[in-house]
Amino acid sequence: MSLADKRLILVVGKGGVGRSTVAAAIAARTARAGKRTLLYETSANDRFGNYFDRPPCGTEISQLGHNLFGVNATPQSALAEYGMMILRWKSVYEMVFENRVTKAFLRAIPGLDDYALLGKAWFHTTEDKRGKPVWDTIVFDMPASGHASSMLRVPAVILETVPEGPLTRDAREIQALLSDRARTAAVLVTLAEEMPTNEAIELEQKLTALGIVPQQLIVNQVYPDHFPHHAPVNKVLDAIVGETASPLAELAAHGTLARDRRALNARYLDELRARAKTPLFELPLLFTQKLGSTHIHELGDRLHGLV
């Protein structure tokens, strides 16, 4: 099942493993496949402007490319949109939501920020214009693991604790969307290293318990195999290890480092294959000072078959 057929793609994983990069690569590909795509982030520092050679994404939707748009929502902006949606008139909204007491009250509700951010993603899946969906695909670059799983739990918590009403009606719809494998796919991003591997397995279990079965595990930044086991170059490296004369010593040191790094990745790729239930897909580490649009499209092309 191609990710391009999903309405909502949740990109989750440990902090710093490449969620934003993978989300951008997926979105680049769905957009190219003709899907009107919204790249949705809720981050203090926008990455997507840079990745698509555009100004940084803000709280208003902006265009990042052909068929591709981005937005960087804050809890305040998402809550204000929600408020406007239910209250309809700006003056009424201001009277209620901008009121000091209401503001203090809203801030005190646990999970409300997360609910507003998740609710906005859901809302975009429901938007339509003349009977056609406004967005074919929403790629949600989610917060890091722990925060993402608590955010994804909020609808269930609301259904368990809040009396039946408008809030539970939306929460039920959000919950139904999240656990509908035909419409929603979770993509788990990790690195083939010890801590990210353990965290990915833990997150896979947490998501599954929430009824969100991850569709794909993307192992990002896999180091290239410069010294394949049976290749002659491997024997050459063995032969010069222990050399003291420069520049051979330096070459040996670099070679050994590259080989060890690859061996570490290979070990944790094996471990992920053994422990994870989700199908695994590798993305290479790209050697560059700074990732830009060409790299994002290159990573997107590598996702051929998945998206």
Ligand SMILES: Nc1ncnc2c1ncn2[C@@H]1O[C@H](COP(=O)(O)OP(=O)(O)OP(=O)(O)O)[C@@H](O)[C@H]1O
């Ligand atoms: N495949 C790759 N090859 C090379 N560099 C990469 C790759 N994937 C990610 N990076 C780089 O690694 C860094 C972290 O990536 P990214 O910002 O996507 O991670 P993140 O999980 O979204 O982080 P955060 O938790 O801060 O939101 C960035 O500098 C990014 O450009």
Ligand SMILES: [Mg+2]
């Ligand atoms: Mg990020």
